[in-house]
Amino acid sequence: MSEPEHIVFPCQRLEEFSKRVFMHFEVPEEDASLAAEVLAASDLRGIDSHGVARLHAYFEMLSAGRINPKPVLSVIRESPSTATVDGDNGLGLVVGPRANEIAMDKASEAGTGWVSVCNTNHYGIAGYYVLKALENDLIGWSMTNTTKLVAPLWGAERKLGTNPIAIAFPGKEEPPIVIDMATCSAAYGKIEIALRKGSSIPSGWAIDGEGGETLDPKRMIEEGAILPLGSDRDRGGHKGYGLAIMVDVLSCVLSGANWGPFAPPFALRQEIPEKQVGKGIGHFFGAMRIDAFIDPDEFKTQIDEYRREMQNCKATPGTDGPLIPGDPEREAEKIRSKQGIPLLPAVVDDLRDVAKQTGVPFE
């Protein structure tokens, strides 16, 4: 798991550190715990880009007064199965879980609950929210827009975020199926890794500033964009582009947040869009009561069967056959909850810097 250059920390210690850093900025203790829990979930599940590695960026945004440490959420419109929430420019790591709870509450009465959120900030991994729904025996949905990085198919500019979708289905004896995916062809983090290693990136990932394909990570990062899922027209790039729009509209247009290229930046170093078309970024949560559709026991038995059917599929050469979505992350969690979280030295330096500037002890 951890390559030699990584430094391993117990997850609890990182989570406690995150919590105390948030509290340093007067985030209330309960909210700080929640935010730290969301970051820790990402580190545990092996999604290193969205965990404590982002704490420095949150620290900067809170230092600069760009995020409200004490948001008061308000429901600005609702119906039996829906709500629109204004997150009061709070941490997405706090606004997200609270809005997700509203979706789950709505589901208990109406069968399903759907919440679109404006005036919020980056909310960690989309998967966290659907795992929370699973704890309540619900099918959870989670989407968010993000800072622009992705080009529409046939476009030569960044106009869309990586706009992830997550949804999860519980099993009975077997683990759940947990789908959590960005709607672009590749993760930005992988392009950064290629840059650090001096290697090229695969075809189908990125374009340069003129819209031509590039295999050079530097050109993508400095001037280009990531391609939507499907990459080009032949292989269905218009589909990934369509999915990114879907996430954007449900999260932002439906709530009154900034969509597309107008999403405010996640970190201080990113440019602020010239124009605002709404408030903050947006999320979209859904919760469905299984028993509003079918006997939950029957549903879960079939999900177990579903898993086994895919796992029993003949494998393509050089692989062990199909994986079940969510299994690699659950495996990572099993290992990391015992062995700790491997961090890159650059991330550790960032955390030490946060410790120094806030006075919150790190080591």
Next chain:
Amino acid sequence: MSEPEHIVFPCQRLEEFSKRVFMHFEVPEEDASLAAEVLAASDLRGIDSHGVARLHAYFEMLSAGRINPKPVLSVIRESPSTATVDGDNGLGLVVGPRANEIAMDKASEAGTGWVSVCNTNHYGIAGYYVLKALENDLIGWSMTNTTKLVAPLWGAERKLGTNPIAIAFPGKEEPPIVIDMATCSAAYGKIEIALRKGSSIPSGWAIDGEGGETLDPKRMIEEGAILPLGSDRDRGGHKGYGLAIMVDVLSCVLSGANWGPFAPPFALRQEIPEKQVGKGIGHFFGAMRIDAFIDPDEFKTQIDEYRREMQNCKATPGTDGPLIPGDPEREAEKIRSKQGIPLLPAVVDDLRDVAKQTGVPFE
């Protein structure tokens, strides 16, 4: 639009013919009109594979008694915002529109409506249903499973259908954004066309019977499978696979239909799976009242802005810049509603055969 070998028919004439063929099998007139309307919508929108070109297959299934011409739909479970519908093994072209209406009715009370359908058959284009929602000023969702054609990522067998997702968002002065996409990398129809032309297919579309990539359409058709959206692991094939599972679970596991490789065949010539895990195939419909989230006028104004923002994006070389999802189909409809529907001679032969066997006049 129409290549030289096509024969052009007025859409009304094809629609009337379809209607009378359905009525020949004792489909009630109202249902027959509805089914013919769904097929015509596909032909008008330029999705030739899902229109009257499929009438022969419906004819065969009805002739063989495999589809119930007079289904009585039943709601087998419900909550304020949900329903599970048993389609009584009717034509999907009839069961689909009726179940979609239930979703829209639920939305009028609960803000949103969500309907999972079992014991149904192929329902035409996913886009038809979300266009119906637009007519009622609703955001519509539509999904269905289909007969197996697609491999899970790293799998060497057909285990999934092309499992489309559609969703549409209305504009104010501008046309709506209509997303309608299969969750695989390429349409089966395009692979059939390559076979007819004797040409190879692009990389990323298909595997052979051993799971290795193939560029030979014949090998895909005879023994292989289509790849999920994203094609391979590098370019996000696990994401298309995840989306296909999502559609399958919402349409089938939630309703009690046959999921994955157990989906019954669409046409007589296809093999019947050895095992049943539910009833028929499944659909999933959603309807969201915009005013349950935001002022509809504000929403539509932003959708207009959204469209313009994407259309103003700098174009990649050799293109006219990003298209808006649904625009090519609406353009096709504009032309075809005036000029008629171009059909391949083989399709016309099929229709003549239906005419001969049913006694319904075609020309």
